[in-house]
Amino acid sequence: MPRRMNGATPTGEKARRLYLMLREDILRGNYPEGTRLPGEQRLAAGHDVSRVTVRRALEALEADGLISRRAGSGTQVRVGATQRTRISADFATLMPLLVEIGRATQARLLSCVYAPAPASVAAALMLPPPARVQTAVRLRTLEAQPFSHLTTHVPEDIASHFSEADLATTPLFRLLERSGVKIDSAEQSVTATLAAPEVAELLEVSVGAALLSIERVVLDDTGRGVEYLSALYRPDMFRFEMTLNRISDGESGHWAPLVSEPKDSSVTER
Amino acid sequence: MPRRMNGATPTGEKARRLYLMLREDILRGNYPEGTRLPGEQRLAAGHDVSRVTVRRALEALEADGLISRRAGSGTQVRVGATQRTRISADFATLMPLLVEIGRATQARLLSCVYAPAPASVAAALMLPPPARVQTAVRLRTLEAQPFSHLTTHVPEDIASHFSEADLATTPLFRLLERSGVKIDSAEQSVTATLAAPEVAELLEVSVGAALLSIERVVLDDTGRGVEYLSALYRPDMFRFEMTLNRISDGESGHWAPLVSEPKDSSVTER
DNA sequence: TCCATCTGTATTCCGTATAAGACAGCTTGT
């Protein structure tokens, strides 16, 4: 059973940062379960902060249920701390995964407006200047925990084929194909960003937390841009995984992504 | 010519965060060049901070040369603000890219120690308990701007085939292959993290900035783990790009990564 | 048993980030 977290992150600058870092170290397994972490004094010295600050971070971690502290003994990483539900996007099976995500998670439509395309969107989709797009914002949730914040832009003439109700229930891919769009390819770009206040609240992370950011431009078979996606993921609940195969190629050689048959169990509990 | 940045990021919590966010918006093109951004009052209200805080963020942006402010007129995004050198890892050509990066960038060896493998590393590489690894930390730089922080772990018996001098000059792939390792495949995981003080200083970003994090486990043809890489990239200088092709597959269909012949121009100026 | 080490708790003090408000001067558009 996934433990409740987000028990009020520390307010201060250094305190919260230390909290986020320790938290990540624990979730990543840098401090294996059951390990005693360095004493408060040591942490304070190591991170160049006062012990009060360290304590604030530890208190938050304790509230999250990630550690247990005992006077005299020390601070331990709780067993089971690492066991969190997480979605891992093995991208060899990307599309089936997305379908599966659509089933296993719930989406909430936050907003849906029709307006002139922002310059960057218009450029990415290669739309002529006075172009209008439908801009929809959705929040995906897995087991009551929000894990992704999606902003999609679709040219108005395509978007007019489906309703807002559709948006709340059906993956956008389906809607596009139902609208007669023949999806051909996509360009995807992965980066990291900070959580802005607004997004942070929705994703239930602290402001300034790191988020995984994916931007995707989808083209149909005529080369026309049909969707611009800007997605933000909680790194503790979603990561992007891939398997690469080495292709020996004489001098240099290169890597090739492994393309396998779609497998099941795309939503992984660990 | 890349403009000098990092003109002292704001010290305060909210101020720096606002700075980082605005900066990213600008570099991403959310505020196209020449655009006037919202007035200070508006920004203050929108981000729920005082105007003083907004000003601090704007001052830092101005020091970076990203914006120009004029009394009465407003604050504009400078033309040329977006023009930064950036490396984009189109992963269909991953290996040639890495070779190219090795040529176009410079690496500095920060440390290199032999020690028992940390638990998480040992687990990932599937090493028997009393396993020793070589742990090397390197910093990659493009045009005097640091852009990645690499920590590699290699089993000691393999690492003993090359010297520290090799590490500073030659990509690790080469060294492994020269050591007789037959690289077969790799598992890669992409996430986002916050910059810890130590790393932040090395990468010349402000503490708490968002970084792109890649972890990679490399296996040889016998399935043995030969390298564990933990890499941190500056998102403004490096992003992970890929092209996906839609494979119509009846009901669901899926995406397949595009595997192309290695192309040139892997290090892109834009 | 003694001692080192850890957390639990409380106190004091300081720097400064932030908020709130006021006003002058410059631009731009009506």
Place this chain on the structure above:
DNA sequence: ACAAGCTGTCTTATACGGAATACAGATGGA
């Protein structure tokens, strides 16, 4: 010419994060 809106500059006041310090109690190992 006027008004609206913007930045530049200054003021005052508050809140709070953070450092430094001290001590008590718990724990576990020598």
